[in-house]
Amino acid sequence: MTNEMMMQRDIEVVWHPCTQMKDHESIPIIPIRSAKGVYLYDFEGNKYIDAVSSWWVNIFGHANEYINQKIKEQIDTLEHVILAGFTHEPVIELSHKLRELTQLDKAFYADNGSSAIEVALKMSFHYHLNKKEQRKLFLSLENSYHGETLGALSVGDVALYKETYGALLIESIQTPAPKDQSIEAAKKALETLDLILNKHHKEISAMILEPLVQGAGGMKMYHPHYLKGARELTSQYGVHLIADEIMTGFGRTGSMFACEQAGILPDFMTLSKGLTGGYLPLSVVMTTNDVYNAFYCDYNEYRAFLHSHSYTGNPLGCVAALATLDIFENEDTIKTNKLKSLFMIRQLERFKKLENVKEVRITGMIAAIELREYNPKERVGVKIFQLALKRGVLLRPLGNVVYIMPPYIITEQELCKVFDAAYESITML
Numbered sequence: 001m002t003n004e005m006m007m008q009r010d011i012e013v014v015w016h017p018c019t020q021m022k023d024h025e026s027i028p029i030i031p032i033r034s035a036k037g038v039y040l041y042d043f044e045g046n047k048y049i050d051a052v053s054s055w056w057v058n059i060f061g062h063a064n065e066y067i068n069q070k071i072k073e074q075i076d077t078l079e080h081v082i083l084a085g086f087t088h089e090p091v092i093e094l095s096h097k098l099r100e101l102t103q104l105d106k107a108f109y110a111d112n113g114s115s116a117i118e119v120a121l122k123m124s125f126h127y128h129l130n131k132k133e134q135r136k137l138f139l140s141l142e143n144s145y146h147g148e149t150l151g152a153l154s155v156g157d158v159a160l161y162k163e164t165y166g167a168l169l170i171e172s173i174q175t176p177a178p179k180d181q182s183i184e185a186a187k188k189a190l191e192t193l194d195l196i197l198n199k200h201h202k203e204i205s206a207m208i209l210e211p212l213v214q215g216a217g218g219m220k221m222y223h224p225h226y227l228k229g230a231r232e233l234t235s236q237y238g239v240h241l242i243a244d245e246i247m248t249g250f251g252r253t254g255s256m257f258a259c260e261q262a263g264i265l266p267d268f269m270t271l272s273k274g275l276t277g278g279y280l281p282l283s284v285v286m287t288t289n290d291v292y293n294a295f296y297c298d299y300n301e302y303r304a305f306l307h308s309h310s311y312t313g314n315p316l317g318c319v320a321a322l323a324t325l326d327i328f329e330n331e332d333t334i335k336t337n338k339l340k341s342l343f344m345i346r347q348l349e350r351f352k353k354l355e356n357v358k359e360v361r362i363t364g365m366i367a368a369i370e371l372r373e374y375n376p377k378e379r380v381g382v383k384i385f386q387l388a389l390k391r392g393v394l395l396r397p398l399g400n401v402v403y404i405m406p407p408y409i410i411t412e413q414e415l416c417k418v419f420d421a422a423y424e425s426i427t428m429l
């Protein structure tokens with residue numbers, strides 16, 4: 001099989017995510033036969049460094065031997081079982097581990113990030129209802145992203161994904177995100193947040209945010225002071241805080257969870273993506289005993305959270321997550337990530353001198369290079385994607401923001417190759 005033959009067979013039947021399929025009349029789809037570590041291999045022997053961690057999920061490399069082994073053991077023991085009325089060892093162990101790590105008391109499972117957001121929104125709304133209050137509004141940051149299902153899309157604020165479906169969405173209001181990583185920008189954004197909460201807190205169920213880094217909105221980054229302030233204000237006004245750590249969780253921002261850098265505890269934390277090391281779809285909403293107890297009563301009082309997904313708490317996903325957490329412990333990943341992040345800071349220096357670069361940013365293992373404004377019709381992101389691919393690197397810019405978000409096992413030499421590819425591609429625009 002050649003790449004071309006695979007692509008033709010694909011195009012006949014597969015409708016790809018987030019894609020105008022007609023693009024593939026001119027842009028080839030790359031069929032991947034296998035992957036190992038940071039490398040993806042196609043059907044013609046080409047290899048590509050996966051510098052976007054396969055959409056931000058992979059953290060310890062592809063075909064990681066330790067995670068593979070744990071999944072292989074589990075698959076011969078128990079592949080799946082209903083989680084209502086039944087339980088299993090991986091889900092119990094994982095929940096205890098997550099309680100320890102997040103300091104939140106209870107774990108409710110789903111099978112992808114967006115579903116976890118739906119769970120958190122519904123739980124927050126239902127909590128207030130159980131306390132005899134109907135609060136129909138959600139508050140989120142401008143430019144935020146929380147997934148694509150209708151509830152998640154409603155609280156997001158990226159027009160490209162949201163606008164088309166406006167008529168279908170639930171009500172939400174947006175408050176400005178800090179405009180840069182300075183503490184002053186954080187303080188300024190908190191002033192507006194205070195005003196909005198003051199006016200609307202009785203109608204607002206929860207505030208939801210991506211802590212420290214707004215991912216799909218273009219890798220916008222802000223100071224932990226904003227998180228701290230948002231927690232103080234939401235507590236003061238009696239509004240829940242949902243920390244969407246689906247992208248930022250599991251070491252991506254330099255700490256296990258981004259919330260730690262502000263020393264805050266949210267009412268809900270949503271986790272997915274890196275949770276299983278990038279192996280299997282699994283997500284979880286961590287929450288407090290206060291929330292849990294608002295649902296806890298005799299059945300006939302009808303306050304239970306009657307929400308479910310078929311693959312809730314899948315055992316294979318749970319062992320992949322447990323294996324991932326083992327690696328964090330055994331290899332002191334957070335510490336080695338800090339060194340890699342410093343290396344990435346040095347790599348970013350040379351981009352500042354390019355005339356078409358507006359700003360460079362970094363938080364932990366996420367580096368972003370924002371180009372000057374281009375006409376969206378020029379599709380510079382697609383150009384960079386193609387130029388980098390020729391250099392053996394998978395980059396997938398968000399509009400005019402080129403970002404590098406590699407698996408943590410990437411070496412300095414491989415990082416150099418990634419930054420070189422980004423640099424050369426940007427200079428060739």
Ligand SMILES: *Cc1c(COP(=O)(O)O)cnc(C)c1O
Nearest residue numbers: 112113114145146147215246247
């Ligand atoms: C990716 C992402 C989601 C959605 O997760 P899916 O698994 O793609 O549905 C939600 N929130 C944030 C911050 C994300 O980055």
